[in-house]
Amino acid sequence: MKTLKYYFGRAKKEKWAIGQFNFSDWSQVRGILEAAKVLKSPVILGTSEGESKFVGLQEAVAMRNVLRKKYNLPIFLNLDHGKSFEYVKEAIDAGYDMVHFDGSKLSLEENIKMSKKIKNLIGWKGVVMEGEVGRIGTDASKMYTEKFEIKEEDLTQVKDAELYVKQAGVDVLAVSVGTFHGMDVTGVSPNLRMDRLREIKSKIELPLVLHGGSGTPENDIKEAIKLGICKININTETRLAFSNTLRKTLGVISLSAGGEIVPYKYLPEAIHAVQAVVEKNIKLFGSEGKA
Ligand code: G3H
Ligand code: ZN
Numbered sequence: 019m020k021t022l023k024y025y026f027g028r029a030k031k032e033k034w035a036i037g038q039f040n041f042s043d044w045s046q047v048r049g050i051l052e053a054a055k056v057l058k059s060p061v062i063l064g065t066s067e068g069e070s071k072f073v074g075l076q077e078a079v080a081m082r083n084v085l086r087k088k089y090n091l092p093i094f095l096n097l098d099h100g101k102s103f104e105y106v107k108e109a110i111d112a113g114y115d116m117v118h119f120d121g122s123k124l125s126l127e128e129n130i131k132m133s134k135k136i137k138n139l140i141g142w143k144g145v146v147m148e149g150e151v152g153r154i155g156t157d158a159s160k161m162y163t164e165k166f167e168i169k170e171e172d173l174t175q176v177k178d179a180e181l182y183v184k185q186a187g188v189d190v191l192a193v194s195v196g197t198f199h200g201m202d203v204t205g206v207s208p209n210l211r212m213d214r215l216r217e218i219k220s221k222i223e224l225p226l227v228l229h230g231g232s233g234t235p236e237n238d239i240k241e242a243i244k245l246g247i248c249k250i251n252i253n254t255e256t257r258l259a260f261s262n263t264l265r266k267t268l269g270v271i272s273l274s275a276g277g278e279i280v281p282y283k284y285l286p287e288a289i290h291a292v293q294a295v296v297e298k299n300i301k302l303f304g305s306e307g308k309a
Contacts, residue, residue, distance in 0.1 A: 019086065022094045022115050022146050025060050025308070026190060026225045029248040034304030035228075038062040038096055039296055040253040042069040045285050046260055047081065049292025051089055057297060057306040060092040062116065064251060066099050075112035082115075091309050096148070098251065106136050110145055118148035118192065118227075126151070126178050133186035148249075149186050151179045152194030154229040168196050168208065176217050183222055190225045190249065193218055195242075197230035201254050210238040212245065219246040227251070231299070239302055252299055259291040 029036055039050045041063055054061040065078055073081075075097075082095045096116040097109035106117045119136050121129030133149050140147055152174030174193040183191060195218070196211040207230070218226065225248035231239070232254035239250065267284045268277070278284045300306055 019092055021144065022062075022092075023144075023189065025092060025094075026146070026248055028308070029305070030225045030246070032308075033243055034308065035243050035248050035250045036060055036062055036305055037296065037299050037303050038064045038098070038249055038251045039256055039299075040064040040066060040069060040098060040251070041256075042072050044081070045289050046256060046292050047085070049256070049260070049289040050296050051085060051091070051093065052289070053293045053296035053300060054091055054093070054309070055089055056293075057300045058091075058309045059300045059305040059307070060094070060309050061296075061300075061305075062094045062096050062249065064096045064098040064253070066253075067097075067101060067105060070097060070109065075109055075114070079113040083113075096146075103132060103135055103139075107139060110140065110143065114145065116146040116148065118150065119188075120150050120192075122150050122153045122194075126182065130182055130185045133182070133188055137187050146190065147188045148190045148192055148227055149182060149188035150192040150194075151175070151182045152192075154192070154194045155198050168194075168198060168211075173211060173214055174218060176214075176221055179218055180221050183224060188224070190227055191222060192227040192229055195228070197228060197234055199230045199254070201233035201258075206235055207233045209235065210242055212238075212241055215242060215245045215247070222246075225249065231255075236302055243304065250299070250303055252295075255295050255299070256292050259295045260288045263288040263291040 041047050082093055086093045094115040097114050098118050099120040100106040100117055101120055106119055109117055119133055121132050137147055153172040172194055195215045197207055226246045227249045228247045229251045231250040231252045267287050
């Protein structure tokens with residue numbers, strides 16, 4: 019199997035993006051991988067700190083190992099939004115392919131210092147490191163009822179990104195260019211700041227990462243990929259599909275009224291719903307047939 023770095027290099031050169039789809043349960047993984055299998059796409063399974071604490075870092079790695087063989091696909095595992103050195107180290111030690119250090123709450127100097135420390139820890143292990151400059155706000159478990167406004171000061175500042183990349187030595191860079199975690203009630207996020215992305219792209223060679231992919235207008239996604247976005251993170255869309263389908267399936271609560279209580283009978287519909295969302299995104303990102 020080719021390495022994740024290989025796929026990043028190819029995505030950058032050929033202008034497509036790898037999808038990162040987060041999970042906190044085996045059923046979601048199944049939906050994600052069925053989609054990757056149908057479309058012959060490389061895929062990154064993401065776990066935030068919270069998700070990975072629920073699943074277990076070692077359990078996630080064991081699952082990836084078994085499924086890589088079974089599906090015969092380039093399946094990678096990323097620690098998403100790792101906030102502390104200690105937890106990022108645990109993920110690396112457990113065998114994650116990639117770690118995202120989210121130093122967005124730190125000063126730029128502190129972010130650089132911590133990122134360097136993690137990069138040194140990785141050494142020659144081949145783990146891909148994602149750094150972040152700028153703030154991608156809010157929460158991937160929310161539907162916002164009012165229009166969400168991105169603050170100018172939260173966007174990635176080009177000078178900061180340049181300095182960070184030069185000093186921290188990360189492999190890929192997450193940028194804040196107008197998306198946010200979660201979705202607003204219309205289901206469509208505000209338009210991306212292509213002007214800022216273009217500026218970043220003109221100064222930075224690294225593959226760029228777009229967080230908060232859920233609900234982003236399709237044309238914006240396509241344009242962002244042309245401007246250097248090589249990985250797109252999706253969580254809220256798959257969480258919604260999974261949870262809403264389960265709610266519908268489990269709607270009849272009482273056993274006597276025919277309510278289903280057998281998980282392997284009520285879960286497949288939710289798995290298919292996740293698969294449909296992931297297939298839609300893989301096609302949009304252009305990673306179909308790239309495995
Ligand atoms: O890191 C994860 C993501 O950026 C997911 O964001 O839930 O808005 O798709 P999303
Ligand atoms: Zn994110």
